Amino acid sequence: MRLQLLRQQAVAGDIALLFQDESEALTHPYLAHAWAQQGADLRVEAPGQSRKVAMLGVQDAVNGQLIVLTSATKRSTDFMALLERIDAEYGPKPGFTTKPPVLVLDNGPIHTSKASRKALADRTWLTVEWLPQYAPELNDIERDWRHLKRHFLAHQTFANTNQLTTAIQEAVQALNTQRAKNHPWLKQRIAA
Numbered sequence: 001m002r003l004q005l006l007r008q009q010a011v012a013g014d015i016a017l018l019f020q021d022e023s024e025a026l027t028h029p030y031l032a033h034a035w036a037q038q039g040a041d042l043r044v045e046a047p048g049q050s051r052k053v054a055m056l057g058v059q060d061a062v063n064g065q066l067i068v069l070t071s072a073t074k075r076s077t078d079f080m081a082l083l084e085r086i087d088a089e090y091g092p093k094p095g096f097t098t099k100p101p102v103l104v105l106d107n108g109p110i111h112t113s114k115a116s117r118k119a120l121a122d123r124t125w126l127t128v129e130w131l132p133q134y135a136p137e138l139n140d141i142e143r144d145w146r147h148l149k150r151h152f153l154a155h156q157t158f159a160n161t162n163q164l165t166t167a168i169q170e171a172v173q174a175l176n177t178q179r180a181k182n183h184p185w186l187k188q189r190i191a192a
Contacts, residue, residue, distance in 0.1 A: 003138060006102055006129060010061045016090050016101040017061035020082070021136075022074050022108070023145040025168055027051045027158040030149050051161050055148075055168060056082045058103075059141040064179040066144060068172045070165045076113040083119055092125050102127045106139060148175070 010017035028050035056078055057068040067085050071078045090101040103126055105111045120128055136142050152171035158164040 002129065003104070003131075006104075007061060010102075013099065016099040017104065018086065018090065018101055019059045019061060019104045019139050019141040021057065021106065021139050021141045021145070022110070023055045023057070023149075024052045024074075025055060025149065025153055025164055027053075027161060027164050029157050030154045047157070051164075053161050053164050053168065054078065055145070057141055057144070057172075058082065058086060059144055061140060064144075065176050066141075066172050068168065070168055072161070074110055076110050076115045079110045079116050080119045083123065086126070087123070090126075091123075100125065100127065102129055104129045104131060104139065106131045106136070107133050144175070148172070 006015065006017050009015045054071045054074040055068055056071065056074065057066055059066050067082070067089065069078065069082050069085065071081075086101070086103070090098065092098060103120075105128055107130060110116060120126065131138050148168070148171050152174070153164075153167060156167070158167060
């Protein structure tokens, strides 16, 4: 399959393979795996009405680093803001050689709108690889969303969306730091 070939090219250092997707986080708690005594009633306080924060993210397939923007909505304008972050990280820079980026997208409405298509077409240096419809298992960033929700946001109630947004950014930073420390390239030594 084409995606497997792209992964091989990314590992070889020929391209920067980027998986993009969106998700949501709630101010009310996610109940992930938890232990309790038999018959015990597990409860987490959840006062008021739940609010949500949209997360738009990109995962580098080789080093696992995440770029995540938060927003109140998941619209084409939010996707274009994420494209600007991709520009800053992976776009061409005068005087520097960069790997050609390949952005893997699903066929969600914010990616296929006229405005988004134009924004993608304006980035001639960016190659887009479209995933088949209804195939989230092919998008590597889906595992990161699940991990963030289960291990960083679970069993907590956030007073407001600002507090939730701060928790999301801290979780992404912690995950990126952990992945940077464990990256195999950092463990290489020069043979004498």
